[in-house]
Amino acid sequence: MRERILLLTGRLAEKRLRRTMESLGPVDFDWELRVLGLAVAGLMTSDLIRRRLDGIGDATKVVVPGRCRGDLDALARHYGAPFVRGPDDVKDLPRFFGRAGGPPDLTRHDVRIFAEIVEARELDIPAILDRAADYRRQGADVIDLGCLPGTPFPHLAEAIRALKAAGHAVSVDSADPDELRRGASAGADFLLSLTEETLALAEESEAVPVLIPAKPGDLDSLLRAVAAMQDRGKSFIADPILDPIQFGFTESLVRYRELRRRHPEVEILMGTGNLTELTDADTTGINAVLMGIVSELAIRNVLVVRVSQHNRRAVAETDLARRIMFAARADGALPQDYDGGLMGLRDRKPFPSTAEDIAELAHAIKDTNFRVEVTADGIHVFNRDGQRVATDPFDLWPDLKLENDA
16 A cells, blocks of 8 residues: 655744655655644644644654654554654655655664673662663663773672663673673673683683684684684684774774684674774764674674763764664665764755745744754844844844843
8 A cells, every 4th residue: 555644744844844845756655744733843742733633534654843742652542553753854854755755764783782881890789770771772782891800890790680680681891710700600691701711611601702812913813712612512702803093903904804704604793992982083983984894794793882971972873873784785775864863063964944945934933033044155043023144143143132141
């Protein structure tokens, strides 16, 4: 059956929304606009929709403005059709409807995120559980408890049991074999990291070991550990270790490629912290590129750390990047126009409106509230009393007749 989409909007956005939808040209769905009797579409809520939308006709899906707040699942149950949030801005509707008559499918991925609580030994159990819950909300699949050589972690076993009771998969990251044994005995699912010299630990529990080189850059020792685990018929994950820039970064990428070439079947893990934490650059782009490499090399596990404040969204960015790269690979497409969440400083289309769009909107405004938009010719501030344009925002201030509370 041909899909029929109902788009809900406000009076001020109606003309622009209609023009944008018509600009899509032929699409494989039918669409209809419905104005719900309010001026600003972004003020729409699920309660308002219930009060003002008397039915959806034969619509098979309802799209509400991206800034609409409320329980869309409840609306879906009430009206008998899915309700979804569209983009925040009308300009993004072509991207939203750009593939197969609907938004890109970012529900799928094939990468497991290990999120490390680096300072776990310094936190009490409630704080560890809070951090784990935050990481899970951002997309983490495994909570990794970081350990440091010579630094006591007396409540390691208690922390693992508490995390397991809360429904988390858990890994322990330590170079101390005794600490790894304690973690495995407490129920850890993964042990990071074993070398060919400590493989005996893998025989002592059902925890899946992550194998690393016996010394930095030593791929041969990692390959020997891989062969030993294959001979034993036990599950494992291999990590050649991603090195920081200027300390072997490029060569470490070659190791990942060589491991995949020699072992197409082996599960691999890449830790991204040596790039995100140790490079003064925005992490959105770094995570996008790293997850592109992960996608091309069929790496199914990544270890994410969050220490520096500039890297505080590492888990969420990695989660979005793994979904974008999966979708692009499935579509045989470039990772463009799936989601703008990894573009923090620049936009492909920085000016959503033209001066003509704003003039039309300004003419329809009937209240004193100021609206602000930016076009190629400057900053537009407008309300019912007029429209002002300037390239310097300070030039606009004297004409706005506003109190300065500073």
